[in-house]
Amino acid sequence: MLMSTTPLLTADERDAILEAVRDFSDTELAPFAIERDEHKIFPRDALRKAGELGLGGISLREDVGGSGLGRSEAVQIFEALAHGDTAVAAYISIHNMAAWMIDTYGTEAQRTAWLPRLVTMGDLASYCLTEPGAGSDAAALQTRAVRDGDDYVLTGVKQFISGAGEASVYVVMARTGDAGARGISAFLVDAALPGLSFGQLERKMGWNAQPTRQVILDGVRVPASALLGAEGQGFKIAMSGLDGGRLNIAACSIGGAQWALDRTVRYVHERFGVGRAARRERGRRVRDRRHGDRPGGIPRARARRRRGARREGSGCHDAVRHGQAIRDGCRIPRRERSPATARRLRLPAGLRYREGGARPARAPDPRGHQRDHAHDRRPRGAARVRACLGPR
Numbered sequence: 441m442l443m444s445t446t447p448l449l450t451a452d453e454r455d456a457i458l459e460a461v462r463d464f465s466d467t468e469l470a471p472f473a474i475e476r477d478e479h480k481i482f483p484r485d486a487l488r489k490a491g492e493l494g495l496g497g498i499s500l501r502e503d504v505g506g507s508g509l510g511r512s513e514a515v516q517i518f519e520a521l522a523h524g525d526t527a528v529a530a531y532i533s534i535h536n537m538a539a540w541m542i543d544t545y546g547t548e549a550q551r552t553a554w555l556p557r558l559v560t561m562g563d564l565a566s567y568c569l570t571e572p573g574a575g576s577d578a579a580a581l582q583t584r585a586v587r588d589g590d591d592y593v594l595t596g597v598k599q600f601i602s603g604a605g606e607a608s609v610y611v612v613m614a615r616t617g618d619a620g621a622r623g624i625s626a627f628l629v630d631a632a633l634p635g636l637s638f639g640q641l642e643r644k645m646g647w648n649a650q651p652t653r654q655v656i657l658d659g660v661r662v663p664a665s666a667l668l669g670a671e672g673q674g675f676k677i678a679m680s681g682l683d684g685g686r687l688n689i690a691a692c693s694i695g696g697a698q699w700a701l702d703r704t705v706r707y708v709h710e711r712f713g714v715g716r717a718a719r720r721e722r723g724r725r726v727r728d729r730r731h732g733d734r735p736g737g738i739p740r741a742r743a744r745r746r747r748g749a750r751r752e753g754s755g756c757h758d759a760v761r762h763g764q765a766i767r768d769g770c771r772i773p774r775r776e777r778s779p780a781t782a783r784r785l786r787l788p789a790g791l792r793y794r795e796g797g798a799r800p801a802r803a804p805d806p807r808g809h810q811r812d813h814a815h816d817r818r819p820r821g822a823a824r825v826r827a828c829l830g831p832r
């Protein structure tokens with residue numbers, strides 16, 4: 441089995457990557473987030489642009505077009521994306537997780553068949569573990585894959601699948617053996633296969649910019665070459681994908697929370713902006729209320745996520761608990777560190793990997809969405825109040 445690379449970046453390289461991702465988030469996600477949620481628009485064009493930037497294969501190896509970045513960079517990227525649109529960022533994270541599973545456990549034929557298309561995000565991937573009767577207890581899944589000559593025939597229903605109906609490939613966990621985790625195998629199911637269909641869009645309170653549906657497998661016949669890893673290894677593969685996937689989703693939640701907090705503090709400044717001390721005090725109270733009177737809610741969450749990413753990236757895969765996999769003796773492989781240099785992200789014109797880390801000029805901002813960032817440069821204190829009141 442081949443492992444992903446985890447190259448080390450310089451601080452300048454990391455800054456340049458995050459700068460490019462923030463610009464993408466500011467220009468392609470944030471301005472449209474409300475409209476996409478309201479009208480349930482899954483932004484295929486924005487996803488393709490994310491692919492052009494290298495966000496379709498953040499931790500994938502370079503031979504298939506991946507960006508070869510490690511977990512620490514990935515979580516910072518997802519936090520920055522979620523600052524623009526949490527739902528889209530979360531889908532990009534799920535797509536990356538499924539692609540990573542193919543990169544890590546797939547044969548060369550599977551890797552070359554799927555990954556070059558997935559890194560562009562022209563083609564998308566979905567992860568199918570949950571079922572109507574198997575959520576937290578995923579090892580109880582019922583979908584069956586029965587060997588029939590050179591094929592497997594898959595039958596069952598997968599629930600709450602992100603990207604269902606849009607993805608080109610579904611990484612489906614199905615039962616090939618007895619009850620329990622060891623009886624589960626993973627398959628790459630092509631969206632074009634007969635017998636595959638999708639349920640209605642789930643009704644959600646948010647996250648409407650990414651489709652969530654059932655994936656229904658009614659006698660879907662896949663060739664034996666669609667088996668990912670070995671028979672009986674599917675639960676281990678699913679859990680090792682979630683090791684990183686959960687950290688990425690945590691990063692998305694932090695990005696969304698940071699956006700909400702930034703907005704709240706700005707509102708408090710503008711609404712009650714009489715005197716620096718009053719503003720600071722009100723901002724602190726709002727922050728504390730939002731986070732259960734515990735100081736440092738978001739920074740604390742970020743520090744925990746960072747610790748988890750460091751451990752997971754360095755091969756300590758128990759950073760995220762996957763108790764069942766461990767209980768069942770499924771060993772999660774260490775990632776090998778490779779001396780290979782990463783291709784990094786394809787930075788847009790004007791952004792360079794460079795010494796010194798000075799911020800480059802921002803892209804034009806016709807919709808004014810950079811106001812949040814510009815806020816810090818506005819006049820403060822009494823000068824700000826005077827500016828708001830205008831000339832007397």
Ligand SMILES: Cc1cc2nc3c(=O)[nH]c(=O)nc-3n(C[C@H](O)[C@H](O)[C@H](O)COP(=O)(O)OP(=O)(O)OC[C@H]3O[C@@H](n4cnc5c(N)ncnc54)[C@H](O)[C@@H]3O)c2cc1C
Nearest residue numbers: 534567568569570574575576577599600601602603647652
């Ligand atoms: C928007 C969205 C997108 C999703 N996308 C995907 C996807 O792409 N692919 C995929 O495979 N799945 C996906 N899921 C499914 C998600 O992973 C499951 O919802 C999750 O695993 C929980 O399963 P469940 O909803 O059946 O909840 P349940 O397992 O029924 O849990 C309900 C509650 O009971 C608690 N609970 C469960 N068991 C115990 C126990 N033994 N002791 C104490 N408390 C317990 C849980 O903590 C939880 O609070 C998605 C879900 C959502 C909402």
